[in-house]
Amino acid sequence: MSENPARQTFVRYFVVGLCWMAFFSVVDELADRTWLVKRMETANLDALFRARQKKVSTNISVVDVTDEDYQKEFGGQSPLNPGKLREIIDAIMASDPTVLGVDFDTSAWPGEPPQYAAQPIVWAREAIGTSKLSIGKVLGGSPGACSGVTAFFPDEDGLIRDYSEFIQGSDGLFYPSMAIALAHRRDAKNCLQPEQKLTGQQSAEPRRINFQGEKNAFDHLSAGTVLQLSKSPVWTNKPLRGRIVLLGGSWHASRDAYPTPFGYLDGVDIIANTVETSIPGGSLSESPVWLQVLGYAEGVALLAILYFVPPGWSLAIALLTGPIYAVLMNWFAFQSRGTFISLVPCFVGIAIHHLVDHIREYRHLERENQELRMKLKERATQTS
Numbered sequence: 001m002s003e004n005p006a007r008q009t010f011v012r013y014f015v016v017g018l019c020w021m022a023f024f025s026v027v028d029e030l031a032d033r034t035w036l037v038k039r040m041e042t043a044n045l046d047a048l049f050r051a052r053q054k055k056v057s058t059n060i061s062v063v064d065v066t067d068e069d070y071q072k073e074f075g076g077q078s079p080l081n082p083g084k085l086r087e088i089i090d091a092i093m094a095s096d097p098t099v100l101g102v103d104f105d106t107s108a109w110p111g112e113p114p115q116y117a118a119q120p121i122v123w124a125r126e127a128i129g130t131s132k133l134s135i136g137k138v139l140g141g142s143p144g145a146c147s148g149v150t151a152f153f154p155d156e157d158g159l160i161r162d163y164s165e166f167i168q169g170s171d172g173l174f175y176p177s178m179a180i181a182l183a184h185r186r187d188a189k190n191c192l193q194p195e196q197k198l199t200g201q202q203s204a205e206p207r208r209i210n211f212q213g214e215k216n217a218f219d220h221l222s223a224g225t226v227l228q229l230s231k232s233p234v235w236t237n238k239p240l241r242g243r244i245v246l247l248g249g250s251w252h253a254s255r256d257a258y259p260t261p262f263g264y265l266d267g268v269d270i271i272a273n274t275v276e277t278s279i280p281g282g283s284l285s286e287s288p289v290w291l292q293v294l295g296y297a298e299g300v301a302l303l304a305i306l307y308f309v310p311p312g313w314s315l316a317i318a319l320l321t322g323p324i325y326a327v328l329m330n331w332f333a334f335q336s337r338g339t340f341i342s343l344v345p346c347f348v349g350i351a352i353h354h355l356v357d358h359i360r361e362y363r364h365l366e367r368e369n370q371e372l373r374m375k376l377k378e379r380a381t382q383t384s
Contacts, residue, residue: 010307013307013357014303014304014307016353017303017349017350017353018300018303020349020350020352020353020356021296021299021300021303021349021350021353022349023349024349024352025349039157042155042157042161045161045208045261046261049211049213049261049262050261050262052213054213054216054217055212055213055217056216056217056218056219057212057217057218057219057272057276059243059244059275059276059279060218060219060243060244060245060246060272060275060276061097061218061219061220061221061240061243061244061245061246062218062219062220062221062245062246062248062268062269062272063088063092063220063221063222063223063226063245063246063247063248064220064221064222064223064247064248064249064250064266064268065080065088065222065223065248065249065250065251065254066222066223066224066250066251067250067251067252068222068224069222069223069224069251070249070251070253070254072224073088073223073224073227078253078254079105079108080104080249082106082109085104086113087227088223088226088227088247089102089116089121089247091226091227091229091230091235092226092240092245092247093119093121094230094235094238095230095235095238095239095240095241096238096240096241096242097120097240097241097242097243097244097245098120098186098242098243098244099120099121099122099182099185099186099244099245100119100120100121100122100244100245100246100247101121101122101124101148101178101181101182101244101245101246101247101271101275102121102122102123102124102247103124103150103178103246103247103248103249103267103268103271104124104247104248104249105124105126105136106123106124106138106139106140107126107136107137107138107139107140107141108140109139109140110140111139111140111141111142112139112140112142112145120185120189121146122146122147122148122178122181122182122185122191123138123139123145123146123147123148124138124147124148124149124150124178125137125138125147125148125149125150125175126149126150126151127149127150127151127167127169129170132170133151133167133168133169133170134169134170135149135167135169135170135171135173135175144191144193146181146185146191146192147175147176147181148175148176148177148178148179148180148181148182148192149167149175149176149177149178150177150178150267150271151164151167151177152258152270153206154258154259158259159259159260159261160209160258160259160260160265160270161208161209161260161261162206162207162208162209163177163179163206163207163209163274163277164177164203164204164205164206164207165177165179165180165202165203165204165207165278166180166195166198166202166203166204167204168204169194172196173194173195173196174194174195174196174197174198174202174204175194176192176193176194177274178271178274178275179271179274179275179277179278180192180278182244182246182275182278183244183275183278183279186244186279187280207277207283208277208283208284209270209273209274209277210273210276210277210282210283210284211260211261211262211273212272212273212276213262214262214263214265215265215266215269217272217273218269218272223247244275246268246271246272246275247268248266248267248268248271249266249267249268250266250268256268258270299349299350302350303350303353306350
């Protein structure tokens, strides 16, 4: 007994479609290693950052020395007066933050002030150089001071997108970055110190910063405002309690602004984004296997459904609906889980499959049309 011809046609259509999907999946895996595709993925990620839902961080607040503060509180003099800087630090600590990160160079200080020895403060270290980084002193070289390195390395297009949890100095030691030092101090209540060797989950490899947005993604207070509020009843309510607070500078003469996917951001705001990334649940993640499998399962279902759709409509659906669906799924995954997936190979395979079928059908009709014309011509000749 012979098999159903319609069934044979569907099986052939379905198997060929799966082969096209598999082919473009392999091509996609190989292309992921190329410079062009990496740049395209970077552009895609930048677009997702800019399109993400706007919200203000509930974990981090920023206190910055503005142009007005620089003139009024520090007399327009650099480096900043340590005494005035300590006043600002004292005012912040009076509001009971979980941990304070001080993004100022303290290498020239005579040492760590005794009142800060047991305080939850992480001091910034400067990294100087390119290939071999010389790690600067903190608090005049105070041993055991809780510190983190503030160093960012631009991509090929000059934008800051990555950070490292640990940074290796020219002395061979691995120093914690400001981001990981603050996140660790918040959760573990102790300091990370330079390590001879990284262990466990520690890494010096670059990681993508999960940018939360522009400057308004974090609550900002100027240093002058903090000094004023610290002398008022408002400060008794401890408005910074339970927060990671970053103290840095945003005055123009400091030249501490760098290009990012959101344009130029002050160094302290870039650190805020890296700290948010370092907090558990804040990092960008690889798309889980189940999400990839679900995406391909939906592609397989679409492939089967399109067999029963009229040819003209099936090609239109494959060319239009597939890419739109892939973009929406990518956006949803990024918004909800901080991950992004690529369904492009799946839908490109379906589209190419239908395009090839339409070209084959078109050529078949062309041949039939030519044969018909030849027969009509022969008949006309015989009749005459």
